[in-house]
Amino acid sequence: MPKNPKQKPAVAFDTRPRLERIIQIHEAIQSGKRPNCPALQEILLGISRWTVLRDIEFMRDRLCLPIECEKGKLGGYFYSHEVTTLPLIQISEGELVALCVARQALESYRGTSFEPLLRAAFEKLSAGLGQTVEFNFAELSSVISFRAAGFSPIADLETFDKVSRAAIRQEEIELEYHKPNSDEPVKLRILRPHHLTSVGGAWYTFATAPERNTIRTYAIGRMRKVNLTGRKFERLEGFDPATYLANSFGIFGGEAPEKIRLRFTKTAATWIEERLWHASQKLTRKKSGELDVEFHVCIAPDLERWILGWGSEVEVLGPAKLRRKIAETGEKVSRING
Incomplete structure (x- = not known):
């Protein structure tokens, strides 16, 4: 395969991103049908032969994919050994260390319902880095660790999921809210979550209510029996969480500084x-x-x-x-x- 062709036929430029073409080429090779260059041109809707060759070269030299070509003028492409993921994420050594530190920081969620989700997310990120980058996350704990004092884990991931979905969809929720040090009987209330934030190791939502169109702060850990109502609401015009907390030393915001x-x-x-x-x-x-x-x-x-x-x-x-x-x-x- 020529790496630096001196002459190229006049063809229309392909305006699609290279990433899109590489994904399609990878899927074609991964299928095991050993597509040759004309077959890949057909899959990619008639782009030039030289574009296909450049993309193949990029995948082999830059993404380090084990692409081989059968002998012969019309030989097809195949992977010489198994490729489980397409390594599309390219990061520097410093960025890799930062990613590792971030993962280590999330160890404070160990034992909570967040742990399996966070672990799965980092495994996907690690896979996306490809086989050229090898790093043992477990070894990082011997040199870097984190300890969260006063950390408040969310024991009920379902509650967090419902509140976050309500904020995204602008949907009212019905719930019981347990106020600290209160003798008032717990009763059902309706809230309109605008934003979720984590402060000091605990999760909160800024919300309004149908009878009171002002923002108040609610701790998600004090919520029980949360249900989505299906009723939509309009967000409070002009509300900005950063502005709301600008005068706050912690989570208590909205007051004059x-x-x-x-x-x-x-x-x-x-x-x-x-x-x-x-x-x-x-x-x-x-x-x-x-x-x-x-x-x-x-x-x-x-x-x-x-x-x-x-x-x-x-x-x-x-x-x-x-x-x-x-x-x-x-x-x-x-x-x-x-």
Whole structure:
């Protein structure tokens, strides 16, 4: 087969993507019928002989497929050994490592109903890389690992599937929602899911209700007996999840932001500087070694818990109401553990 033909007959250009042609050529060879060049031209609806030869060369040299040709002028093409997948995914070494790290990060879903789906997805991706790339995912755990503190796995994949389908199809759902620390009787309610998000290892949906056309946040893990109703709804015009959470330190969004001013001790300062806690953060090191931190976020339980988690290593400089709230909670903690 000529690799660099000097002359090519005048033919109409084939406007279809090469990927589409390669898939058709692969299927023809995979069938075992050993198609020759004229047969492939017919399958590909009359493209030039030179286009077929270039595609065959690409499949053999770039995709490393074991394509052989029978002897003779009209010899057909065949695979010299079994080809189970068509290696269409081409990635760099760095991208491969990133893929491996991502897979390792998903180990936090081990033991949940997500595990078999995620494992199957990565096996398909690995197969798509072809036989030229070999990487043992199991070996990665010896050098890279992840630990998710406070991770909240979704025990009921069916619930997650129904909520996500409802958001995609813009379909109302009927469910029971179990509020934490509530004495109210559990009752059926109707929700209109607009968006699903994972924050801090737990899944939530932003939704409206027929009687209240404002966005509220619901934890999917607190939902029970979820059913699709078949009733369509219109998404709230102008709702954007990124904008909704822009002023949130965690999952509690939608409120007006305030200037949060904190001062961390020299001991804690380095720990704070090492991470991006919020897009609005401003850090200022003082000569004493202390660190002043400023956020523009709404005051909410997740922010308060984060501050309290630093104990005596942090002082709230403002606003005054947040300082009082942290002080009151600190006194309660002291009484309980005193």
